Every structure is written in C-alpha cells, then in structure tokens.
Amino acid sequence: MTVLEVTGLRKSYADKVVLRDVDLAVDAHDVVCLIGASGSGKSTLLRCLNLLEKIDDGVIAFEGEEVSDPRVDPRRVRQRMGMVFQAYNLFPHLSVLDNCTLAPRRVHGVPRQDAEQRARELLARCGLAEKAEVHPDRLSGGQQQRAALVRALCTAPTLLLLDEITAALDPELVGEVLQIVGELAADGTTMVVATHEMAFAREVATRVCFLDEGRIVEQGTPEAIFTAPREERTRQFLRRVLPG
Amino acid sequence: MSYEPSVHELNRRRLRRRLRWRSSLIASLVTVSVFAVLVIGVVSSPGWPSVREYFFSGFHARESFPEIARGFLKNIALFLMAEPLILVLGLAVALARQARSPWLTPVRVLAVIYTDLFRGIPTILLVLLLGFGVPALGLSGVPNSLFFWALVALVLSYGAYVAEVFRAGIESIHPSQVASAQALGLTRGQTMRYVVVPQAVRRVVPPLLNDFVSLQKDTALVLVVGIFDAVNAAQDYSNYNFNDTAIVVVACFFIVLTIPLARLTDWLQRRVAERERSGAR
Structure with missing residues (x-):
C-alpha cells in the first residue's frame, strides 16, 4: 500500500530553486533514506511533506489524498504524520x-x-x-x-519523518538513537529519514535516495546505491563520505 | 533551462488566489459589521443627543483648542526632557544592580532600595511630594520651580520602571555570551559595555517604548501641583463652560501623539522577531 506519493515536486525561495522534479513513492513499512550534501534539499523535502513549506509545483498525496491542495487543513495531515527535528525541539x-x-x-x-x-x-x-x-x-x-x-x-503516526536527527549529537550518542530507529524500522514503521549516517542508511533503509542540487539523482536499494551507483555525482559524493 | 508551471500548479495558484480573496472578503465584512453595530449601538442609545452635545460639540472643540494646544506644549516639553534622563538613570541603576565588585556593594544596595521604593509609590504622590515638599524646604541653590520638581518626580518614578526593564534585558542574555567574552580576556565592565548591554538594549526596545507611551500620558499628572498643562487647560475650560468636549479634545491630542509610537513599537518588535528567529523555524 502506498502511504505517500510525491510527483513533480518543486520548491523555490524567490529565485532560488531548492527542489525540482522530485518523484518519490513510499509504501507501508518502507524506510526511505535521503542522503546528499548539506543544502541538497533533504530537509526542505521533509518540511514540504509535512506541509511546513508551501510547494511551488507538483503533488503530494498522503494515504491516497492530495494534501498539497490549499483546501486541505494541514493540521489534519500532521495528526497522522510525525516529525523529529535535528535540534530535538x-x-x-x-x-x-x-x-x-x-x-x-x-x-x-x-x-x-x-x-x-x-x-x-x-x-x-x-x-x-x-x-x-x-x-x-x-x-x-x-x-x-x-x-x-x-x-x-x-x-x-502512519508516517514518521526524521530530519537529520543525529546531526547535533556526539558520535558516542549517535548509536543509541539510531538503534531505536533501527528497532522501529524492524517493527515496520514507515519512515522517511534525512541522514548523514551512511552505515545506518545501508543497514536500515529499504530504499536510498541521493539528492543533489534539489533533485533525486538516483534511488534504489542500499546495495545498488552503495556498491554500484549509476551516476557519477553519486560516486563522487560517496567517495567523499565513505571511509576508505 | 526553462520551467513551465504544470496545469495542476496553475489551477492550484488560482485556487490559492481565490482562497486568499475569500479570507480578505470575510475579514472586511466582519470588520465593517462589527464597527457598524458598535456605532449604531452608541448613536441609537436614548441619551446620545445630550452626550453628543456635552462631549462632542464642534463649537466647544474649536473654542477650547488653542488653550489646550498651548498647554500640550508643556506635556511635550516634559516628556522630551524626561525620556533621555530616564534612559540614563534606568540603565545606570540596572548596571549598578549587576555590579559584583565588593567595593560597589553600597551602590548595589542603593539601587535596590531605589527601585523598590520608587516603583512602589504612585507617580501622582511623587509629583505632589516633590512639587510641594522640596520647594517648601527653602534650600538655597536648589531650583524652586514646580515644573522642575514635577519633572524630577516623573524621572525618578519612571527611572525605577525602566531600570527593571533594562535589568530583565541584561539577565536575559545567555550566560554563554558572558563566558565567551571573558574567555577573550574582557573585564567584567568591558563584557557589559561591548557584549551584554548592546544585546540587552536591542531586546528591550519594545517594552521601553511601551513605558514611554505610558510616560507621555502620565505627564498629565503634573496638573496636581497646578502646572497648566493640556489636561489642566481642558478641565479649566470644562468647568467654566459646563461642557466636557475639551476633555475629548485633549484625549485626541494624546492619541495623536501615542499612536505613531505604538506603531513604531509593533514594527520594531516584528523586526526583532524576524531577525532573531530567521532560519530557526
């Protein structure tokens, strides 16, 4: 069952386009990890999904309903969508x-x-x-x-959005948080996770999306992305962030 | 690479425009009807004709205007002189309360006594006590003008309030700011001067302006010692002509003066909020 379906999403701040032509489908029990450099649009994408940002084009459908329609009450959507922020809040x-x-x-x-x-x-x-x-x-x-x-x-919530939840933590504290996220994933919680933790993405994700300059350049299973990326941009990024 | 909005997006934009238009329509309709009801309620009350004659007479408004305007110059002079003095006094007292050197303990104690005492006394009593009391002492070398002592009373009263506003601002600055200033080798005084106070002042501008709006109105209290300010002039006119329109006229004077300041306060508050919270939503 498809929980969330994004098609042709576009988001810009004045002249600056931060997300373009984003297509993303999240099925129940999926764990979708968004990876990519800072400023690639991971957080903005999550904020758009949660309707914290007004989008400039495209459709966001949640549980079969278009929630990017201006007539939809965002609070009703957020009641079924959880979000955790980098700074805990x-x-x-x-x-x-x-x-x-x-x-x-x-x-x-x-x-x-x-x-x-x-x-x-x-x-x-x-x-x-x-x-x-x-x-x-x-x-x-x-x-x-x-x-x-x-x-x-x-x-x-039917869908949990995690926005770089370990980015503000000491390395020794990252593990205890990710372990719980891993347990949630094992229990079948549907999640979209923006993360810098490649080992975590590799282990827990059912699908990994690599974002660059506001585009999903490549998406696939963790094995496909981490061992045999198709795109040159993905290879460059992984070379920089992966040890060895 | 050009971007063409999709049909879906164009429809959505039209819908957004329509929703926006609808909320402004609701806003205007509700506002207009509420005000209409208020006005009709007042105007259709049984006593309205006599109230209009007694409080809103065009003739008496014109007649009382020059005298009130002359008196209002006194109010303006009072707060123009009082405001800078209050700022200086308030900041000095707030800083005195923050002093940590053992040598400055008496200053700190004085500052605490001052704020406790003068914040507790109604301003009107201070004006009476200083305006009538001090000249009666017959001290030499001290001005005996009522205006001077009324001014001093306002400054002392509001200085205590403003000192507390400054203190709240100073204490709201995060201790890490003090720590990092001291880590750079700044003395406590320099830390205050260059790091804490500039941030604190920015933060307390809106409440300060709030106090100043209040001060503008309280300049009317000087009438209790017989200074012929705008309110005194209006009362004089009312008593002489048995018509209270002059009171409404003087109220308008104060409103015309305070509304721009209130808007300025709002604008500053919004600007601070935008600056301090941008990027942290």
Missing part, C-alpha cells in the same frame, strides 16, 4: 512525560491516563523510564533526541 517548560502526552491529550483527545500509559511504555522501550518526570534540560543530547522520538511516536 522539546518544550523546555514541560517534563518529558508532558512533552509526550501534549499532542495525544490536546489534539487527539486521549484521556490523560491512557496517554501517560502509552508514553511511559514507549519511554521505557527507549530506555527513558526513569526520566519521565524530569525536564528536557536535564537530559543528555541522545536522551533528548530519544524523548523527541517518543513524542512523535505517541500519536501513532
């Missing part, structure tokens, strides 16, 4: 638990007890059972990002 004035139950309670109308129970289960699964009552500032970067992941998962 946890609310500093709320405890971890309250961060996680805010949307289920206020947006989805889940009773407090049920919301807290689900949040506690997810927090425990991510090794944060002890941290539910503390405020985000007391956590390490890795713990904060895991909490942000839990916050996005608490509303049980």
